Amino acid sequence: MVKFDIFKHELVPKARILSKEEVENLKKTYGIRKEQLPWIRKNDPMCKALGAKPGDVIMIIRKSEIAGEAIAYRYVVPW
Amino acid sequence: MADEKIINKLLENYEGLMPKSLIEELRSKLSKIDVDEEKLRKIIEKVYKEYVDALVEPGEAVGTVAAQSIGEPGTQMTLRTFHYAGVREFNVTLGLPRLIEIVDAKKTPSTPTMIIRLDEEHKYSLEKAKEVASRIERITIENIAKSIEYDMINSSFIIEIDEEVAKDKGITKEHIIKVLEKLKIGNISVEGNKIIISCNVISPEKMKKLREKILNLKLKGVKGIKRVLIQKEGNEYVIYTDGSNLAGVLRVKGIDPYRVYTNNIFEIAEVLGIEAARAAIIREAYKVLEQQGLDVDLRHIMLVADLMTATGRIRQIGRHGISGEKSSILARAAFEVTVKHLLEAAVRGEEDPLEGVAENVIVGQTIPLGTGMVELYMRFPQRGK
Numbered sequence: 001m002v003k004f005d006i007f008k009h010e011l012v013p014k015a016r017i018l019s020k021e022e023v024e025n026l027k028k029t030y031g032i033r034k035e036q037l038p039w040i041r042k043n044d045p046m047c048k049a050l051g052a053k054p055g056d057v058i059m060i061i062r063k064s065e066i067a068g069e070a071i072a073y074r075y076v077v078p079w
Numbered sequence: 080m081a082d083e084k085i086i087n088k089l090l091e092n093y094e095g096l097m098p099k100s101l102i103e104e105l106r107s108k109l110s111k112i113d114v115d116e117e118k119l120r121k122i123i124e125k126v127y128k129e130y131v132d133a134l135v136e137p138g139e140a141v142g143t144v145a146a147q148s149i150g151e152p153g154t155q156m157t158l159r160t161f162h163y164a165g166v167r168e169f170n171v172t173l174g175l176p177r178l179i180e181i182v183d184a185k186k187t188p189s190t191p192t193m194i195i196r197l198d199e200e201h202k203y204s205l206e207k208a209k210e211v212a213s214r215i216e217r218i219t220i221e222n223i224a225k226s227i228e229y230d231m232i233n234s235s236f237i238i239e240i241d242e243e244v245a246k247d248k249g250i251t252k253e254h255i256i257k258v259l260e261k262l263k264i265g266n267i268s269v270e271g272n273k274i275i276i277s278c279n280v281i282s283p284e285k286m287k288k289l290r291e292k293i294l295n296l297k298l299k300g301v302k303g304i305k306r307v308l309i310q311k312e313g314n315e316y317v318i319y320t321d322g323s324n325l326a327g328v329l330r331v332k333g334i335d336p337y338r339v340y341t342n343n344i345f346e347i348a349e350v351l352g353i354e355a356a357r358a359a360i361i362r363e364a365y366k367v368l369e370q371q372g373l374d375v376d377l378r379h380i381m382l383v384a385d386l387m388t389a390t391g392r393i394r395q396i397g398r399h400g401i402s403g404e405k406s407s408i409l410a411r412a413a414f415e416v417t418v419k420h421l422l423e424a425a426v427r428g429e430e431d432p433l434e435g436v437a438e439n440v441i442v443g444q445t446i447p448l449g450t451g452m453v454e455l456y457m458r459f460p461q462r463g464k
Contacts, residue, residue: 004329004336006355009337011351038385039389039391040353044353064098064100066100067101068098069099074353074391
């Protein structure tokens with residue numbers, strides 16, 4: 001059987017890891033620290049699939065009924 | 080008709096400023112009317128202004144509004160659990176009990192169910208759908224046995240197989256014998272539709288235990304799936320199940336792994352991640368409210384789901400979750416188990432910075448909401464300058 005790709009599941013939104021500069025930009029635009037973003041655990045299936053490490057910020061592109069597309073961020077935490 | 084190129088050019092500037100759905104709506108509506116570029120620009124500007132005006136302002140008590148917007152219709156929900164009338168043979172918790180289950184983040188719902196859609200090969204024919212369903216449904220000896228007896232004289236178990244049921248479920252006698260042999264309790268012989276297991280003389284208590292063991296022997300299927308039901312939806316066959324096991328079902332051949340759905344939110348969080356769990360909370364909660372005919376805005380439910388998943392795992396709304404983990408002592412004390420919180424805070428000598436709403440109400444200060452959010456700091460003239 002082909003390996004199960006969680007990103008193809010209808011409940012899972014598209015996501016990617018943000019680069020360092022993008023994280024800096026994000027922090028500046030919202031005037032926040034990384035830890036103030038919602039969290040995601042490092043052993044979350046999504047983090048595993050992306051290969052995200054604690055300290056990374058993940059950008060999530062959610063499909064939204066209201067806005068069409070909504071962007072959210074999550075900070076990878078080590079627990 | 081307005082020129083599409085001009086519309087696209089004008090809308091490009093608003094990419095990222097307005098939500099995608101709004102831009103798409105503008106694009107489709109504008110292309111149908113006949114106006115010049117100047118007017119188009121004005122229309123889009125006006126729409127943008129209206130959009131910005133409709134945004135939530137800083138300091139708006141969105142949480143309180145969400146709580147009220149879900150709570151008020153909640154009082155109108157019937158306390159009695161109604162069961163599905165649409166799907167035969169299945170009971171699914173709905174209404175207020177289900178809503179409570181969702182916000183309390185119960186590990187397993189009281190009626191776990193799955194909706195399993197099939198892949199291209201299997202979804203159009205009933206025969207093939209049945210084939211997949213039989214791979215999913217958990218079948219034990221109990222399901223296919225007419226009776227099971229213990230023969231005291233020969234000290235042997237006699238299992239009478241209901242051949243019709245066995246055939247329907249696609250189980251052969253050889254298969255049963257093979258599974259029974261793995262138990263290693265004695266010689267197995269077949270007599271018509273009876274399977275006889277002769278074993279050593281045992282005490283009645285042991286016999287009872289062994290009987291249970293034989294009855295619960297797995298012949299095939301996925302753990303936790305008690306029953307399956309095939310339904311036709313549109314032109315494809317869909318499998319509904321009683322019982323849920325997402326990780327197990329994903330391994331079954333013939334299903335479409337990307338459209339499997341369960342109402343067990345914790346299973347979704349485990350297998351598909353916290354983001355999928357967030358989506359599932361929204362979907363489940365909205366389904367309940369919608370089914371009861373209550374018109375609650377999706378954004379209130381989204382806020383609840385966001386809060387429940389903010390720490391990367393699912394937290395309930397309540398004493399053991401969000402309300403119990405507030406940083407302010409007074410806010411926690413105002414919610415539930417007042418004395419415990421106050422006592423613990425006193426023992427540890429904790430401080431409350433009075434940043435939230437509840438604690439400022441308690442001490443009688445302006446609450447940090449709306450215009451009350453703004454604080455003034457004075458800069459004292461520095462000495463020596």
